[in-house]
Amino acid sequence: MSVSSVVKIKIDGVEVTAYEGDTILSAAKRASIYIPTLCYLDGLSSYGGCRLCIVEVKGSPKLFPSCTTPVSNGMEIITNSERLRKFRKLTLGLILSEKPHICSICVANGHCELQDLAKEFGVDHLRVEREWTAHKIDLTHDFLVIDHNRCILCARCIRACDEIEGVHVLDMKMRGKDSQVIVDMDEDWASSRSCTSCRKCARVCPVGAIYVRDKPFSEIKDKEMAKFILSRRGL
Amino acid sequence: MKPEDILRIAREETEKQGFYKYRINICCSSGCLPFGALNLLKAFENAVKKFGVESECKVARAGCPGTCSVGPVVLLEPGGYIYQNVTPEKAREIVKSHIVAGIPVKEYLYANEAFFKKQLRLVLRNAGKINPMRIEDYIAAGGYQALIKCLTKMTPKEVIDEITASGLRGRGGAGFPTGQKWNFVAREKNTPKYVVANLDEGDPGVFANRTLAEADPHSIIEGMIISAYAVGAEQGYIYVRAEYPLAVNTLREALRQAKAMNLIGENILESGFNFNIELRLGAGAFIAGEETGILASIEGRRATPRPRPPYPATSGLWGKPTLINNVETLANVPPIILNGGDWFAKIGTPKCTGTKCFSLTGKVNNPGLIEVPMGITLREVIFEIGGGILRGRKFKAVLVGGPSGGCLPESMLGLPIDYESLTKAGAIMGSGGIVVIDDTACMVDTAWFFTDFCVDESCGKCVPCRVGLLKIRNILERIMKGEGKMDDIDLLEELGVYVRDASLCGLGQTAPNPTLTTLRYFRDEYVAHISEKRCPAGKCFKEQASLEVKE
Amino acid sequence: MMGELGKINFATVWLSGCSGCHMSFLDQDEQILDLAQKIQLVYSPLMDAKIFPENVDVTVVEGAIGNEEQLNLIKKIRKHTKILIAIGDCAVTGNMVTLRNALDDGAGAILKRAYIETATKNPQIPNDVPKLLERARPLNEVIKVDYFIPGCPPSAHLIKYVLTEIISGRTPNMEGKAKYG
Numbered sequence: 001m002s003v004s005s006v007v008k009i010k011i012d013g014v015e016v017t018a019y020e021g022d023t024i025l026s027a028a029k030r031a032s033i034y035i036p037t038l039c040y041l042d043g044l045s046s047y048g049g050c051r052l053c054i055v056e057v058k059g060s061p062k063l064f065p066s067c068t069t070p071v072s073n074g075m076e077i078i079t080n081s082e083r084l085r086k087f088r089k090l091t092l093g094l095i096l097s098e099k100p101h102i103c104s105i106c107v108a109n110g111h112c113e114l115q116d117l118a119k120e121f122g123v124d125h126l127r128v129e130r131e132w133t134a135h136k137i138d139l140t141h142d143f144l145v146i147d148h149n150r151c152i153l154c155a156r157c158i159r160a161c162d163e164i165e166g167v168h169v170l171d172m173k174m175r176g177k178d179s180q181v182i183v184d185m186d187e188d189w190a191s192s193r194s195c196t197s198c199r200k201c202a203r204v205c206p207v208g209a210i211y212v213r214d215k216p217f218s219e220i221k222d223k224e225m226a227k228f229i230l231s232r233r234g235l
Numbered sequence: 236m237k238p239e240d241i242l243r244i245a246r247e248e249t250e251k252q253g254f255y256k257y258r259i260n261i262c263c264s265s266g267c268l269p270f271g272a273l274n275l276l277k278a279f280e281n282a283v284k285k286f287g288v289e290s291e292c293k294v295a296r297a298g299c300p301g302t303c304s305v306g307p308v309v310l311l312e313p314g315g316y317i318y319q320n321v322t323p324e325k326a327r328e329i330v331k332s333h334i335v336a337g338i339p340v341k342e343y344l345y346a347n348e349a350f351f352k353k354q355l356r357l358v359l360r361n362a363g364k365i366n367p368m369r370i371e372d373y374i375a376a377g378g379y380q381a382l383i384k385c386l387t388k389m390t391p392k393e394v395i396d397e398i399t400a401s402g403l404r405g406r407g408g409a410g411f412p413t414g415q416k417w418n419f420v421a422r423e424k425n426t427p428k429y430v431v432a433n434l435d436e437g438d439p440g441v442f443a444n445r446t447l448a449e450a451d452p453h454s455i456i457e458g459m460i461i462s463a464y465a466v467g468a469e470q471g472y473i474y475v476r477a478e479y480p481l482a483v484n485t486l487r488e489a490l491r492q493a494k495a496m497n498l499i500g501e502n503i504l505e506s507g508f509n510f511n512i513e514l515r516l517g518a519g520a521f522i523a524g525e526e527t528g529i530l531a532s533i534e535g536r537r538a539t540p541r542p543r544p545p546y547p548a549t550s551g552l553w554g555k556p557t558l559i560n561n562v563e564t565l566a567n568v569p570p571i572i573l574n575g576g577d578w579f580a581k582i583g584t585p586k587c588t589g590t591k592c593f594s595l596t597g598k599v600n601n602p603g604l605i606e607v608p609m610g611i612t613l614r615e616v617i618f619e620i621g622g623g624i625l626r627g628r629k630f631k632a633v634l635v636g637g638p639s640g641g642c643l644p645e646s647m648l649g650l651p652i653d654y655e656s657l658t659k660a661g662a663i664m665g666s667g668g669i670v671v672i673d674d675t676a677c678m679v680d681t682a683w684f685f686t687d688f689c690v691d692e693s694c695g696k697c698v699p700c701r702v703g704l705l706k707i708r709n710i711l712e713r714i715m716k717g718e719g720k721m722d723d724i725d726l727l728e729e730l731g732v733y734v735r736d737a738s739l740c741g742l743g744q745t746a747p748n749p750t751l752t753t754l755r756y757f758r759d760e761y762v763a764h765i766s767e768k769r770c771p772a773g774k775c776f777k778e779q780a781s782l783e784v785k786e
Numbered sequence: 787m788m789g790e791l792g793k794i795n796f797a798t799v800w801l802s803g804c805s806g807c808h809m810s811f812l813d814q815d816e817q818i819l820d821l822a823q824k825i826q827l828v829y830s831p832l833m834d835a836k837i838f839p840e841n842v843d844v845t846v847v848e849g850a851i852g853n854e855e856q857l858n859l860i861k862k863i864r865k866h867t868k869i870l871i872a873i874g875d876c877a878v879t880g881n882m883v884t885l886r887n888a889l890d891d892g893a894g895a896i897l898k899r900a901y902i903e904t905a906t907k908n909p910q911i912p913n914d915v916p917k918l919l920e921r922a923r924p925l926n927e928v929i930k931v932d933y934f935i936p937g938c939p940p941s942a943h944l945i946k947y948v949l950t951e952i953i954s955g956r957t958p959n960m961e962g963k964a965k966y967g
Contacts, residue, residue: 048542049696051737063736068542087737090730094702096966102882103967104875104938115966122960125878125926125934127726128706132921134888153695172537172695175520177705179695 298450400576636665803849
């Protein structure tokens with residue numbers, strides 16, 4: 001890196017050296033400053049959908065997702081204010097209340113990023129009533145399962161399928177509350193001819209929505225394994 | 236073609252039109268077409284023939300003069316006589332009396348003069364007066380002279396300076412200074428650059444952009460060519476809702492004619508400047524009107540917004556610098572170039588120059604499309620231009636800014652209409668929708684209605700908008716059913732502020748406005764629903780009331 | 787907050803749940819003796835009390851609200867309790883008791899499944915038990931809940947922590963502790 005590309009920013013009052021092209025999140029990570037994330041995954045493009053990594057930037061009333069916002073010289077960032085904590089807690093509560101997320105009967109119980117985050121932020125109950133619409137479960141594939149009742153629409157699987165495996169089998173259909181991850185043109189997984197059955201979608205799913213049948217969940221969600229796959233990007 | 240050729244066409248066309256003593260403009264916009272505007276066109280042509288006044292009276296199709304509630308309407312020049320609810324029978328009478336005998340038919344005239352009195356028509360300067368299907372009409376009305384001025388006498392920087400001096404701000408709703416936006420794109424080194432005209436008007440009850448495109452498509456196209464010249468773009472897209480078939484056809488025809496005259500294409504008017512425009516049709520998503528959503532849609536992807544920065548000015552269509560303007564903003568450009576930025580800056584208020592088009596709907600006597608100078612008060616718009624509340628009922632609230640606007644009470648009627656005042660009051664300029672609500676409406680129900688619209692139109696990408704709005708709607712529903720708790724009011728407020736602050740794009744950031752403003756100005760109605768199980772307007776609980784009677 | 791012998795009146799209630807939370811409560815092992823110093827148990831499935839008493843200081847409720855009897859009971863409990871604690875995922879979010887909510891006529895569907903479709907002898911739906919509600923609901927959708935201890939079941943350690951804090955008049959901090967499932 002040349003000297004000119006160095007960007008001086010302040011995160012939570014601490015001076016941090018970042019580089020041009022850094023996002024707030026990548027700069028914070030390098031400085032070992034923790035910002036919670038959910039839809040973000042190292043190695044995939046940033047999505048900016050979950051709103052957990054929102055931060056305050058001095059001089060702006062707006063909130064910025066740290067995973068997509070580039071740093072600029074003199075930026076002063078607050079990652080953990082009262083307001084941010086409150087909003088993050090609300091976000092997690094809303095995700096939990098959107099679908100019948102029942103941890104006790106979920107394959108991901110104990111290996112779930114949503115569960116972990118709820119614990120971390122002390123989301124000890126749901127302040128709004130849960131939606132009770134039943135969603136589809138696609139069990140047609142030999143070993144890959146997608147249970148839309150557990151999907152939080154973070155689009156990690158879609159990005160991994162497109163950007164890492166390069167086949168773009170998965171995508172999103174409909175919009176708003178009716179959004180749903182689909183296989184090819186909304187077909188059964190078994191009838192997909194473009195799916196390579198690579199399981200990357202299962203590895204990157206932060207919850208128990210996509211998983212490999214008859215496999216211990218700890219193995220599917222092995223974070224090191226996911227990292228390995230993602231590090232092969234471009235090879 | 237050279238600039239001189241355009242000026243010659245203007246001269247010839249003016250001369251040709253000057254032969255006629257009268258001109259009958261029949262509104263053939265989406266508002267009047269279903270009421271038989273095309274039949275009416277024929278009826279007038281026949282009547283003119285029948286009475287033998289073909290040589291002194293020109294019958295032409297035209298766009299909308301704004302009085303959509305009394306269609307089909309006919310504008311008779313000179314004098315600007317507007318006839319309302321015209322039928323083929325009335326047409327013969329009008330020709331007989333007004334054209335042949337020179338006596339206007341009073342009982343058929345649009346009587347609400349107040350509707351036009353406080354209006355100032357810059358964007359809609361030609362609406363209803365020219366035939367949108369003939370480029371010659373536009374040229375005769377002074378069209379494309381601003382473009383000629385830019386291409387022959389001004390550098391791109393001078394054009395931007397003129398726009399900056401005018402103080403023009405984006406009419407899409409957010410009010411970003413247009414000159415500054417153009418500057419951002421102009422200074423980018425990356426090429427090619429693109430310009431996009433946003434005509435994805437999806438709000439319920441809003442039809443200003445549609446009317447503009449149907450009545451005067453060339454004003455948009457001319458503004459767009461000038462903007463491309465200023466920022467150095469060679470390709471432009473007009474993004475139109477597919478639900479606006481007439482606007483699409485009008486624009487398509489206008490583009491064809493402009494191309495035939497070398498106003499778009501290669502080496503425009505032999506200036507060396509190349510610029511092409513393509514139409515892109517939306518597939519019915521409200522969210523496609525959002526700046527980054529429109530880009531995704533033009534590229535052929537799902538219309539989901541993405542976080543900014545990077546802004547489209549640096550990374551827009553296919554990662555290239557892209558200028559996105561609302562069509563109303565673009566239609567303002569030609570008069571600014573011709574008359575100068577200083578002239579424009581004198582209109583409206585110092586911080587909010589120019590005019591704004593509003594779709595005035597709801598419970599007012601004179602609904603329609605209006606254009607008013609910035610800074611006019613809501614009271615003037617509703618009670619003078621709008622002629623007061625329908626059937627003499629009492630005014631209760633006005634929703635300014637479309638489905639994600641704010642509901643303002645009577646005490647706010649003195650509010651001047653400009654970006655800052657509206658935002659401070661909890662409303663937005665938005666798409667320019669003004670819905671007037673009378674005392675028969677329940678404000679909880681009103682908030683529910685607009686929230687429900689936004690729930691349907693949310694793209695689903697970010698959690699606050701997808702889930703937060705849904706929960707707000709559900710809580711409102713619960714309150715309307717009489718199952719609300721007092722805590723719900725605080726929860727609604729908390730969720731509203733959260734969705735407003737934490738959402739990804741403008742839709743989520745403004746969608747809680749109806750809920751937040753009704754909570755702010757009509758809290759007592761919420762309390763009545765919750766604690767007394769009573770709807771002050773008598774709208775909710777009807778089902779329960781009838782059940783009780785049965786028991 | 788003192789009752790008989792300087793102890794607080796303490797109750798535990800078991801609604802639609804598996805009793806796992808009560809098990810976890812007892813799993814505090816010998817540490818429960820510390821708690822016993824401070825509380826007077828007045829109503830619980832662990833003892834023989836038929837009627838929920840008045841003037842209870844702290845009530846711990848396990849389970850979702852699944853039938854009409856429970857609906858009435860929880861309203862009564864709220865009336866007679868100063869501090870009400872929802873314990874376990876069923877009480878906090880509804881947990882799997884609420885799975886039937888996603889079905890049309892969920893109550894009918896599960897009764898049919900349990901008593902007709904899978905019965906080996908004399909299939910019939912019992913009519914001498916409280917009527918199932920159309921939708922099972924977590925406590926806070928029906929009454930005001932003061933504190934929540936999620937978990938399926940919550941760990942004995944967490945239960946002890948929350949109860950100790952509350953009995954000592956402090957507010958428990960659930961950050962890093964409230965784990966569902």
